Structure formats: C-alpha cells, structure tokens
Amino acid sequence: MHIATDTRSRIIAAAKPRFHSRSYANVGIQEICESAGVQKGSFYHFFPSKRDLVMAVIDEFADEWAHGFVAEAFDPALPPMERIDYLVDAAYFWQKSIKQVHGRMLGCIFGNLTLEVSTQDDILRAKLLAIFSRAKSRFKATLEEAVVAGTISPLDADLTAEAMLAYLEGVILLAKSQNDPEVIYRLGPAIKTLRVETAA
Amino acid sequence: MHIATDTRSRIIAAAKPRFHSRSYANVGIQEICESAGVQKGSFYHFFPSKRDLVMAVIDEFADEWAHGFVAEAFDPALPPMERIDYLVDAAYFWQKSIKQVHGRMLGCIFGNLTLEVSTQDDILRAKLLAIFSRAKSRFKATLEEAVVAGTISPLDADLTAEAMLAYLEGVILLAKSQNDPEVIYRLGPAIKTLRVETAA
DNA sequence: ATACTAGTTGACCGGCCAGTCAAATGCAAG
DNA sequence: CTTGCATTTGACTGGCCGGTCAACTAGTAT
Numbered sequence: 001m002h003i004a005t006d007t008r009s010r011i012i013a014a015a016k017p018r019f020h021s022r023s024y025a026n027v028g029i030q031e032i033c034e035s036a037g038v039q040k041g042s043f044y045h046f047f048p049s050k051r052d053l054v055m056a057v058i059d060e061f062a063d064e065w066a067h068g069f070v071a072e073a074f075d076p077a078l079p080p081m082e083r084i085d086y087l088v089d090a091a092y093f094w095q096k097s098i099k100q101v102h103g104r105m106l107g108c109i110f111g112n113l114t115l116e117v118s119t120q121d122d123i124l125r126a127k128l129l130a131i132f133s134r135a136k137s138r139f140k141a142t143l144e145e146a147v148v149a150g151t152i153s154p155l156d157a158d159l160t161a162e163a164m165l166a167y168l169e170g171v172i173l174l175a176k177s178q179n180d181p182e183v184i185y186r187l188g189p190a191i192k193t194l195r196v197e198t199a200a
Numbered sequence: 201m202h203i204a205t206d207t208r209s210r211i212i213a214a215a216k217p218r219f220h221s222r223s224y225a226n227v228g229i230q231e232i233c234e235s236a237g238v239q240k241g242s243f244y245h246f247f248p249s250k251r252d253l254v255m256a257v258i259d260e261f262a263d264e265w266a267h268g269f270v271a272e273a274f275d276p277a278l279p280p281m282e283r284i285d286y287l288v289d290a291a292y293f294w295q296k297s298i299k300q301v302h303g304r305m306l307g308c309i310f311g312n313l314t315l316e317v318s319t320q321d322d323i324l325r326a327k328l329l330a331i332f333s334r335a336k337s338r339f340k341a342t343l344e345e346a347v348v349a350g351t352i353s354p355l356d357a358d359l360t361a362e363a364m365l366a367y368l369e370g371v372i373l374l375a376k377s378q379n380d381p382e383v384i385y386r387l388g389p390a391i392k393t394l395r396v397e398t399a400a
Numbered sequence: 401a402t403a404c405t406a407g408t409t410g411a412c413c414g415g416c417c418a419g420t421c422a423a424a425t426g427c428a429a430g
Numbered sequence: 431c432t433t434g435c436a437t438t439t440g441a442c443t444g445g446c447c448g449g450t451c452a453a454c455t456a457g458t459a460t
Contacts, residue, residue, distance in 0.1 A: 005437080023316050025225035028417060041421080042438050050418065104319045114377045115312045116223050119304045129377050162374065162383075163390045167363075170370025174362065177314045177329050183362075186396075190363045193395045196387070205407075228447065241451080242408050250448065 008046045010036040015057050020109045021102060024054060024116050054113070055127055061109050062131055069094065074138055080146035081192060084139070084164070088188035091172065095181040107176040111169045136161045159196035167191050208246045210236040215257050220309045221302060224254060224316050254313070255327055261309050262331055269294065274338055280346035281392060284339070284364070288388035291372065295381040307376040311369045336361045359396035367391050 014036040018027040029050055033043050047053045069090035073083050091108075099105050106112075110131050118125035139161035146152045168191060175183035214236040218227040229250055233243050247253045269290035273283050291308075299305050306312075310331050318325035339361035346352045368391060375383035 007437080021319055023223070023225060023320075025223060026320065029419085030416070039439055040419085041440070044419065045437065106319060107315060111373055112315045114373060115307060115315045118376055118379070119221055119306060120223075120226070125377060125379065132374065132377055159386060159390070163367075163371075163387050166370035166374045166387055167367045167394075168370065169373050170366035170368065171363075173311055173314060173369050173373065174332065174366045176318055177325060177332055179318070179325065186359060187363050187366055190359070190394055190396045193393060194367075194390055195393045196390045207407080229449085230446070239409055240449085241410070244449070245407060 005046075007036075007038055007042060011038055011043060011046065011053065012056055012060055015053055016060060019054060019057050020061075020112070021104065021106050024113060029053075051121065051124060054124065058110070058113070058127055058131065070138065074142065079151065080142045080149060081151050083142050084192060085189065088168065088184070088191055091168065092181055092184040092188060095172070095175065095184060099179075099181055105176050105179050105181055108169060108172045111172060132165060136165050139164050154198060156196040156198045160194060163194045163196055164191050167194055205246075207236075207238055207242060211238055211243060211246065211253065212256050212260055215253055216260060219254060219257050220261075220312070221304065221306050224313060229253075251321065251324060254324065258310070258313070258327055258331065270338065274342065279351065280342045280349060281351050283342050284392060285389065288368065288384070288391055291368065292381055292384040292388060295372070295375065295384060299379075299381055305376050305379050305381055308369060308372045311372060332365060336365050339364050354398060356396040356398045360394060363394045363396055364391050367394055 011032060014032045015027070018032065018035075029040065029043060032053075033040055043053075047056070069087065073087040073090055075083065075086075078086065095105050095107070110128055113124065114128045114132075118128065136158075140157045143152070143155070143157040143160055147154050147157065168188075171184055171187045171191075174187070175181055211232060214232045215227070218232065218235075229240065229243060232253075233240055243253075247256070269287065273287040273290055275283065275286075278286065295305050295307070310328055313324065314328045314332075318328065336358075340357045343352070343355070343357040343360055347354050347357065368388075371384055371387045371391075374387070375381055
C-alpha cells in the first residue's frame with residue numbers, strides 16, 4: 001500500500017467542515033460516509049470510533065494552523081508584540097472569509113468542541129487541552145521575548161499568555177454569538193492591554 | 201388552574217442540569233420526561249418543541265443569576281471596579297461548588313449553548329445574544345461610573361465592557377478545558393487590566 | 401346536569417444513531 | 431498458483447431521536 005489510501009483522507013475531508021460548522025453530536029457517521037462516498041464498514045476499518053475521527057479532524061485543523069497563520073504570525077523576524085497583532089488579524093480574516101463563503105461565522109473549532117464535549121469525554125478534553133497548551137506556550141515565549149527586548153515591562157508571562165489565549169477564545173465566542181467577525185476586529189487589539197503582574 | 205401546574209416546572213427542573221452538564225443535542229426529550237415523571241405527550245402540551253424548552257431553561261438560568269450573584273455584584277453601594285471583582289469571584293465560587301458536587305466544571309451555559317447551536321438556530325442565537333447584551337450593559341454602566349468617579353481614566357466604555365465579557369467567557373472556557381475552576385481564580389482578576397481607548 | 405377545556409396518557413411515526421459482521425474483493429509477496 | 435492481508439461491501443442490530451395523535455380524565459363554569 002505505497003499509495004496512502006485516500007479513503008481515510010476523504011472521510012476526514014468530509015468530516016472537517018461538518019464538525020466545524022455544526023457540532024460533534026449533530027454530525028452523524030452515516031452522513032459523513034455518504035458525503036465521502038464510503039461505506040459504513042469501510043469507515044470503521046479506518047476509525048475505531050467517532051471519537052477517533054474527531055481527533056484526526058482536530059489534528060488536521062491544528063496542523064493547518066501551525067503551518068499557516070501561526071507560522072506566519074510567530075515569525076521571529078517580527079517584533080514580538082506585532083506577532084500577537086498578526087495572530088489576531090489572522091483569526092479575523094479567517095473567520096471573515098469563512099463567513100463570506102459559508103454565510104456564517106463558525107468560530108474556533110477547538111473552543112467549540114471544548115465546550116461541547118469536555119464534560120463527557122476526558123480523552124477528547126485532554127486532546128483539546130494539549131492544543132491550548134501549545135498555543136499558550138507560543139504566547140508565553142513571545143511575551144518573554146518582548147520583556148527582554150524592553151517592549152513591555154516585566155510581567156508574569158505564563159499567566160498573561162493564558163489570559164491572552166482566553167481573551168482570544170472569548171472574543172471569537174462573542175463574535176459567533178453575533179455572527180459577525182467584525183467583533184474580532186473591534187475587540188482583538190485590546191489583547192495587548194492584558195497583564196498579569198509577577199507575584200511578589 | 202389556580203395552582204400553577206408543576207408539570208412544566210418539573211420538566212424545566214429536570215432539563216436544567218442536563219443541558220448545563222452535557223449539551224443541547226446530547227440530551228433527549230425522552231430522558232427529560234422520564235426524569236420528570238412526565239409523559240411525552242404531556243411534554244408537548246407545554247413546549248411546542250425542544251427549542252422552546254431550552255429557551256425556558258435559558259430564562260431560568262438568566263433569572264437565577266440576575267437575582268443572585270449579579271444583583272449582589274452590581275450593588276451600587278460597592279465601588280464600581282470592585283463590582284467587577286465580585287462578579288469574577290462569584291463565577292469562580294459557583295464553578296467550584298458545581299465541581300465539588302458534580303465532579304466536573306460545567307462552565308457557562310450561555311457560552312456552551314452559543315458555541316453549540318448558534319450556527320444552526322438563529323432564534324436560539326438571538327436569545328443568547330440578548331443575554332450577552334444585557335451583561336455587557338451592566339459592565340458598561342459600571343465602567344462609566346468608574347470613569348466619573350475617577351477610579352479609572354477615560355476609555356471606550358462600550359468596547360471595554362464587551363472585551364471584559366469576552367474575557368470572562370474565555371477564562372471559563374479555558375477553565376473547563378482543564379476541568380479546573382482555579383483557572384478562573386488565577387486569570388480572573390486580570391479582567392480589570394483590559395482597556396479599549398476612546399477613538400480619536 | 402352539561403359542556404368546555406386544561407391536562408394526561410401511551411402507543412405510534414419515520415428516521416437516524418453508533419457500531420458490528422460475514423462475506424467478498426483486490427493486491428502483493430512467496 | 432497460492433497464501434495472506436488490506437480494503438470494501440451492504441445488510442443488520444438495538445436503541446434513541448423529535449414529534450404526533452386520538453382517546454381519556456378531571457375540574458370548572460354555566
């Protein structure tokens with residue numbers, strides 16, 4: 001099997017936009033199979049369960065971001081605090097373009113899934129947590145660099161990073177409630193005002 | 201029917217913790233009926249649809265908060281910025297007590313439902329939006345008062361209020377991803393550092 | 401007593417849910 | 431040519447989904 005079976009890929013490709021635009025519980029395996037032109041039994045040959053599929057979808061989204069906007073935003077050539085602006089802008093433009101195509105603001109799939117499933121499935125929660133954890137590390141490293149560069153005054157980089165991530169997710173949530181990406185545009189830049197001071 | 205039928209109330213009482221701790225799609229009417237000791241047909245006598253039930257549940261949660269913690273927090277006797285601290289504390293203690301009883305952090309039901317259903321049901325989205333809108337107004341009035349009192353320097357009260365609400369929701373989201381209310385405790389106080397300056 | 405209505409009952413609808421299975425297919429290595 | 435494995439097929443399971451319905455009960459108002 002030198003040629004990586006495209007069946008698996010087609011399943012994931014069919015599942016991605018559905019989980020993103022609806023919800024975990026609202027998307028059925030049957031529908032995914034029909035859309036991917038795959039039989040039920042074939043699906044279960046590649047994925048032991050629905051949960052395994054959504055984990056693969058999460059990975060794909062994470063990779064897509066990591067190699068796309070995130071890589072661009074956290075470009076070491078950029079002054080540290082500008083990287084944060086860049087990331088917020090990227091979130092804005094991405095949501096905006098999705099809305100133009102799809103008619104709706106879909107928000108962040110990691111946030112969406114977290115609120116839906118994390119009380120019901122600890123394995124999925126752990127997966128999502130790991131994603132947030134990596135995002136936080138990016139913010140943290142950037143903040144530390146900014147402190148060293150003297151761009152911002154010293155602060156608790158770990159907690160401030162977490163606060164910024166929380167803010168970004170919250171802004172996207174509110175934007176989704178208004179079905180309007182412009183909320184991200186208006187509220188996003190305030191992310192840089194967030195600060196947690198270092199403990200005494 | 202002088203005695204307000206308790207059937208309706210029992211249905212809502214059975215639905216509340218379920219929608220809060222799981223999700224809209226994951227809770228069935230059958231289960232709610234069984235738990236409330238009510239027949240299916242009786243359910244549909246009081247609620248035209250599942251959506252109407254969840255709207256009633258949203259209203260109950262909103263009232264509970266409005267007459268509980270929110271009323272306490274936005275007490276005019278408190279210095280304005282302390283009201284915001286109070287509200288964040290209330291969110292923390294509430295989530296913490298839920299976790300002690302239930303074993304899990306359930307988060308904010310408005311945020312949970314927003315991310316789950318707002319791409320699929322504009323009526324529910326509008327309902328949730330109205331809740332957020334009221335919350336934002338509370339923040340805004342408080343900020344305006346703080347500016348007048350000279351506690352904080354002048355800012356864009358409308359956008360800062362929205363930013364604070366976003367931050368609170370984001371912090372709760374992150375806390376839920378870690379199943380740990382202490383996240384709210386650690387990150388919450390930074391809400392007061394958020395600022396959107398007035399436009400030129 | 402009668403008529404009306406709010407409330408209740410429980411069976412029923414078509415359809416979808418996640419997941420299983422035994423049998424068939426196709427391909428590759430010996 | 432044969433063995434063996436990856437892949438695919440499509441029917442099938444038991445159970446739940448939201449919602450409907452006609453019949454029944456009970457209380458109230460005239």
